[in-house]
Amino acid sequence: MIEALSAMGSVFVDPYLLGLIFATTILGVIIGVLPGLGATTGAALLLPFTLTMEPVQAIAVLSTIYVSATFAGSITAILINTPGTSAAAATTFDGYPLAQKGEAGRALGVAVVSSTFGGVFSVIVLCIAAPLLARVAYEFRPPEYFALTVFGLSMLASISAGGAVKNLIGGIFGVWLSTIGSERVTAIERFMFGNYDLYEGLSFVPVFIGLFAISELLVQSKMVNKVVNAVSLKAVKLPTKEDYKKIWKTILRSSGIGTFIGILPAEGATVASMIGYSEAKRWSKNREEFGKGSIEGIAGAEAANNSATGGAMVPTMVLGIPGSGTTAIILVGLMVHGLRPGAYLFTEQVEKVYQIFGSMLLANLMFMVMGLYAARLFARVSFVPISILWPIVFGLSVIGAYALSQSLVDVWIALIFGVIGFFARRHGFAVAPIAVGLILGEMVETNLQHSLKMYDGQWWMIFAQPLALFFLVLAFLGLCGPYLYSLITRQKN
Amino acid sequence: MPLHGASERLIMKKKLYIIPLFLTLFSLVVIYLSLQLETSPQMIVGDSMQARSFPIFLMILNLILIGILSYQFSKTYPKEVKLEKFPTWSSILLFLLFYILVTISGDLFVAIPVVMFLMGMVWGQKKLWVALTNAIVTPLSIFLLFDYVLQVRFPRGWLTNIYYG
Structure with missing residues (x-):
């Protein structure tokens, strides 16, 4: 315990790390306020820049981008009715109406306080829950890991707005991508078509840069003539005593909801903010104010989306199952820097783990300062013409894709997946399930192989393991539960 | 509908x-x-x-x-997917141009500025000098950052040959 606290505290006295997190927070807020450039795209673009850093510094950079960009999406959501990130979509419901009433400063103040509380709350939960879950995860053998990854894949059904079936098809496509290259047990080459650059499989980094950054570039090309109307902002105001009285319960509730949803494999900040908002409305005494500028609505959405960031790090670090698109990139960052996610991370690299947690805590406090004192300045960044911004994203994407393996093949992979991602999104398929599927693919196949070997090819023995059965039942309920429920209620009616 | x-x-x-x-x-x-x-x-x-x-x-x-x-x-009919506008298709074509330029010159830093410049123009940049400055300054800054700080070597081509010697 003391060891963990001192590791976390060391972040606060390390001048290099402090400077790095400060600079990254500024960058994260800028990325968050730029429409289209969310936390996921930002993390994908920055990942290659962390190559020469120490593991803790690299993950600190990525997790800082995650928390600060998630918060910053609310700035443009409130001021120009355009959520900088999808997680801030629920903030527009009440943030922009309140800003239109001339209370933009108050709206931003509530957003900053709620986000900070949600973020800090989730990091505390992360510090407590992650080691506990790691202890449970020690007992996991291949059947349990197989069932867990199946559960993670089943949760893809609700990862984003694409619709359950489309998300699952995307997830399966991602898992299939993980089979490209040499098969691990037999070394048989699969789907390589003679290209030995693919022998080790598809690199995650270029695929992610393509899916998140380049496909977003093509999506944004539709917005060339979009006009945004900004509302005026003089200064960000901290909530008053009356405001606190009105919102403290909402903040607490949404922080809990957001953290819990974040912990669920493959669920993220966007889902959390929507549920946080609707729960705030359900419990409110002033429901009629919702949609017209309710500060409870802003607090509900913002506390939930930022608390999901810490929650999402729990399955990412303990089980190697990412909770969102951004945590998928952080997971890749961990692997690139030699930190293999899983239970052993918490015994072999415990100091580094808590330094990462400490840097997340610090990032949450830093974006509060930025939000209070520089929101007005950052809001102006969102007016950078897209004809300047997105060519820069193109340059960064191409060089970022090249940098990791210093291979031109990775550049082509990024471009190809950019186009695939764009056409997928054009037809309502989200790209995050593809990314998560790609990461989980190796885990699911390898653990299935090991399980089959363990039980002499008797696959049904997997169902005989209580914990594995528990995860498989959860997966089944996650997939079929809503349909079964609607079927039963329809029959009753 | x-x-x-x-x-x-x-x-x-x-x-x-x-x-x-x-x-x-x-x-x-x-x-x-x-x-x-x-x-x-x-x-x-x-x-x-x-x-x-x-x-x-x-x-x-x-x-x-x-x-x-x-x-x-x-x-249920899903939403009708509208055909893409000019900037989208042209951006995809610019990726193709990027591939051709890299194949011919062997140099990322020939292809990136050309594509960045054209992309800026296609996306509605009316001031030529702004698109040009962006297309030159950004790749140059990224190159110097990767070369000096991250020590990443780029493939040799028309321009990088001059720099690497």
Whole structure:
């Protein structure tokens, strides 16, 4: 315990790390306020820049981008009715109406306080829950890991707005991508078509840069003539005593909801903010104010989306199952820097783990300062013409894709997946399930192989393991539960 | 929904089934390719599965999901997908130009500024000098950052040959 606290505290006295997190927070807020450039795209673009850093510094950079960009999406959501990130979509419901009433400063103040509380709350939960879950995860053998990854894949059904079936098809496509290259047990080459650059499989980094950054570039090309109307902002105001009285319960509730949803494999900040908002409305005494500028609505959405960031790090670090698109990139960052996610991370690299947690805590406090004192300045960044911004994203994407393996093949992979991602999104398929599927693919196949070997090819023995059965039942309920429920209620009616 | 006539509905329905058809074709191709994979001797695989089994299993799962998707499509029309505007198609074409330029020059830093400049213009930048400055300064800054700080070597080509000597 003391060891963990001192590791976390060391972040606060390390001048290099402090400077790095400060600079990254500024960058994260800028990325968050730029429409289209969310936390996921930002993390994908920055990942290659962390190559020469120490593991803790690299993950600190990525997790800082995650928390600060998630918060910053609310700035443009409130001021120009355009959520900088999808997680801030629920903030527009009440943030922009309140800003239109001339209370933009108050709206931003509530957003900053709620986000900070949600973020800090989730990091505390992360510090407590992650080691506990790691202890449970020690007992996991291949059947349990197989069932867990199946559960993670089943949760893809609700990862984003694409619709359950489309998300699952995307997830399966991602898992299939993980089979490209040499098969691990037999070394048989699969789907390589003679290209030995693919022998080790598809690199995650270029695929992610393509899916998140380049496909977003093509999506944004539709917005060339979009006009945004900004509302005026003089200064960000901290909530008053009356405001606190009105919102403290909402903040607490949404922080809990957001953290819990974040912990669920493959669920993220966007889902959390929507549920946080609707729960705030359900419990409110002033429901009629919702949609017209309710500060409870802003607090509900913002506390939930930022608390999901810490929650999402729990399955990412303990089980190697990412909770969102951004945590998928952080997971890749961990692997690139030699930190293999899983239970052993918490015994072999415990100091580094808590330094990462400490840097997340610090990032949450830093974006509060930025939000209070520089929101007005950052809001102006969102007016950078897209004809300047997105060519820069193109340059960064191409060089970022090249940098990791210093291979031109990775550049082509990024471009190809950019186009695939764009056409997928054009037809309502989200790209995050593809990314998560790609990461989980190796885990699911390898653990299935090991399980089959363990039980002499008797696959049904997997169902005989209580914990594995528990995860498989959860997966089944996650997939079929809503349909079964609607079927039963329809029959009753 | 804007479509009213029977013939228009038929066209719309045909368009809707393009996605499931494409996905089905993709799954069948993957299954065919998987069946062409070598099989390993029993002593290596043991009680586990052959390399082809997992992709085939995935694609069968995919085919089931495509069936459900088609059923959903037949019940409710998904949103009509509009054709892309000029900047989108031209940006994709610029990726192709990027590939050609890198292949010819062997140099990322010849291709990136050209594509960045053209992309800026296509995306509505009216001031030539702004697009040009952006196309030169950004790649140069990134190059210097990667070269000095991250020590990443870029492929040799027309410009990098001059720099690396």
